Amino acid sequence: MVDAIRFRDDEAHDEPAVTLDSFLGQSNATAVRIEAGEDARVLLPHLDRLALVEVSFPKFRDGRGYSSGRILREAGYTGELRAQGDVLVDQIPLMRRCGFDSFAPEAPVDAAVLEASLARYSVHYQAAADSHIPVWKRRNG
Amino acid sequence: MYKYDEYDHSIVAARIDEFRDQVRRRLEGHMTEDQFKPLRLMNGLYLQLHAYMLRVAVPYGTMDSRQMRMLGRIARKYDRGYGHFTTRQNIQFNWIKLADTPEILEELATVEMHAIQTSGNCIRNISSDQFAGAAADEVTDPRPWAELLRQWSTFHPEFTYLPRKFKIAVIASDTDRAAMRLHDIGIQIVKNDAGELGGRIYVGGGMGRTPMIAPLIKDxxxxxxxxxxxxxxxxxYNRYGRRDNIYKARIKILIHELGADKYREEVEAEFQAVKQLGIDPPQAEFDRIAAHFAPPAFETGLSDAIDRSDPNFAAWVDQNVSAHKAAGYAVVTVSLKPTGGIPGDASADQIDIMADLAERFSFNELRVTHAQNIVLPHVAKHDLFRVYQMLAHAGLAEANLDLISDIIACPGLDYCSLANARSIPVAQKIAQRFADLDRQRELGELKLKISGCINACGHHHAGHIGILGVDRKGTENFQLLFGGSGAEDVSLGKITGPGFSEDGIVDAIEKATNVYLAQRDRGERFVDTYRRIGMEPFKEAIYG
Incomplete structure (x- = not known):
């Protein structure tokens, strides 16, 4: 597997992500993988011991993971949040806004296209799980 | 009308740059068509039977003259000289070259227009009442709410890969001119006992192959x-909507399977979490948007008198002119349904003429209606005759609003890659059969809607008379439905029985209208008589 594209300063977490079932069944795992149909909210009581949550995107059209990412960030999760699977370059800016800071696409991503995509929108209309100030707040001070 | 500020401009400009890059990567082979498809769809670009089709957004159906003229320019320069106004209050151009699309978007952006989210599995263009800001019966102008939703839903990072497309309509009167409860979310802006404005929220309506009327979720x-x-x-919806079957992926299926009560509970629980995040814009932002929709400077003291000495003009006034909230003014609906024409089509010249009329006589404003007509919302009554004459000169003064020839039709098999049957020729034949306007007026309000396939873009479920084109063993076959409505008396039509050929369906409709004329009580519309006497008398006449 190719190295993840990371937007974090810390070292990549080296413990493999376990399934949600095994995570809930063992007390010492610090990395978990949730499938698209799994409920991210069951992780909320365990956020303080998690260093990595990997969210699966089985098909690029399957957008459930965007909600999972936001739910985790909105609940205060600060560890690594990785999108893994059929993750395409045009989706990464949206995923960044939903709180993902690490990406493990199945197919390689063109670094130049990604850089341009991430720089393209200087403002966003709505608040999300990133640090952008929504347009309505910029307008109204 | 809403005017862009620097933020709106910068977002649309970034979108053009993004789309230009996506088109380039597709043309250079860096993306598969499968990967490109959702990206181009989210910018309104479809690959149809013969060419690309570009659907341009007209947010909540409101435009000014400059924007309308730009549509005429695009029709002339990049298409074959015409455009097609849609049931989502948008316009689509049917003969577009992929390589031209970035340039078209650049041109649109110069008049604050775009094609953002006119397709794809995202929140689509917000639709509204075409009489908003003019209607005598509204509690407020719904468009500031719609604009608020336009901004919220534009490139919403969480809701761009929904299970399926998502349509929202906002109205603000008890009269429903927008088929509000046949949307994924229908919102009626109402005033509560404290005099405060808010939304009454219906969720889970829709047409398509499983038509449903949205239940009330929050009062x-x-x-x-x-x-x-x-x-x-x-x-x-994004978390629990079905993704295993495209035909069961709309929110109406989720709500049908969960039940409205369970869905409401889930939403309430989610709302408790979301409400803490501070994502609601302040009242000041609403007020900023609403200021753009302040009423134009209506003249006061104008007369309500209309000189009806020209009988054709009087007939047009009776049919196509509606009550306005300001004394001395009226709302004009320009019919895009001439006998034998294609419902919703307008030539570039006609588009220009409507733009000119709006500029001279309607405070620069136009609206697109979900019934595929154009509205001049603020015309002084003393100007009506001149407006009528200029429309008549351009072939735009058909006095048939809400009559049997004011047909909603999807593009059908003449254009659409999903269609099973041609909708346009059926619409033309029906309009020709009932071409006599006296006869149409005798039949009264009769909303006829035609879809060329089960996806129901022509709203056949919501027609007083609906027609659904299907493919039966390689032959086009047309099913007939009665009793639907997209208005405040919302209901879904029922199929009469076996389908018909193209000519057979015209005969069947004529027989049904004869039953109505024979059986109606005073003041009853076709749909009222149908609801009172039921299907049987109609079936006997049609199949007997």
């Missing part, structure tokens, strides 16, 4: 919670 959501509540509605 009143105040502005302070409006975006949070909708965010919760969408998040529940």
């Amino acid at each position: 009143f959501v105040p502005f302070a919670d409006f975006i949070s509540y909708l965010e919760a509605c969408l998040r529940v």
Whole structure:
């Protein structure tokens, strides 16, 4: 597997992500993988011991993971949040806004296209799980 | 009308740059068509039977003359000299070259227009009442709410890969001119007992192959919670909507399977979490948007008198002119349904003429209606005759609003890659059969809607008379439905029985209208008589 594209300063977490079932069944795992149909909210009581949550995107059209990412960030999760699977370059800016800071696409991503995509929108209309100030707040001070 | 500020401009400009890059990567082979498809769809670009089709957004159906003229220019320069106004209050151009699309978007952006989210599995263009800001019966202008939703839903990072497309309509009167409860979310802006405005939220309506009327989910959501509540509605759908079967992926199926009560509970729980996030814009932002929709400077003291000495003009006034909230003014609906024409089509010249009329006589404003007509919302009554004459000169003065020839039709098999049957020729034959306007007026309000396939873009479920084109063993066959309505008396039509050939369906409709004429009580419309006497008398006449 190719190295993840990371937007974090810390070292990549080296413990493999376990399934949600095994995570809930063992007390010492610090990395978990949730499938698209799994409920991210069951992780909320365990956020303080998690260093990595990997969210699966089985098909690029399957957008459930965007909600999972936001739910985790909105609940205060600060560890690594990785999108893994059929993750395409045009989706990464949206995923960044939903709180993902690490990406493990199945197919390689063109670094130049990604850089341009991430720089393209200087403002966003709505608040999300990133640090952008929504347009309505910029307008109204 | 809403005017862009620097932020709106910068977002649309970034979108053009993004799309130009996506088209380049596709043309250079860096993306598969499968990967490109959702990206181009989210910018309104379809690959149809013969060419690319570009659907341009007309947010909540409101435009000014400059924008309308730009549509005429695009029709002339990049298409074959005409455009097609749609049931989502948008316009589509049917003969577009992929390589031209970035340039078209650049041109649109110069007049604050775009094609953002006119397709794809995202929140689509917000639709509204075409009489907004003019209607005598509205509690407020719904468009500031719609604009608020336009901004919230534009490139919403969480809701761009929904299970399926998502349509929202906002109205603000008890009369429903927007088929509000046949949307994924229908919102009626109402005033509560404290005199405060808020949204009454219906969720889970839709047409398509499984038509449903949206149940009431929340009676009143105040502005302070409006975006949070909708965010919760969408998040529940994004997480739990079905993705295993494209035909069961709309929110109506989720709500049907969960039940409205369970869905409401889920939304309430989500709302409690979302409400803490501070994602609701402040009242000041609403006020900023609403200021753009301040009423134009209507002249006071104008007369309400109309000189009816020209009988054709008087007939047009009776049919196509509606009550306005300001004394001395009226709302004009320009019919895009001439006998033998293609419903919703307008030539570039006609588009220009409507733009000119709006500029001279309607405070620069136009609207697109979901019934595929154009509205001049603010015409002084003393100008009506001149407006009528200029429309008549351009072939735009058909006095048939809401009559049997004011047909909604999808593009059908003449254009659409999904269609099973041609809708346009059927619409033309029906309009020709009932071409006599006296006869149409005798039949009264009769909303006839034609879809060329089960996806129901022609709203056949919501027609007083609906027609559904299907493919039966390689032959086009047309099913007939009665009793639907997209208005405040919302209902879904029922199929009469076996289908018909193209000519057979015209005969069947004529027989049905004869039953109505023979059986109607005083003041009853076709749909009222049908509801009172039921299907049987009609079936006997049609199949007997």
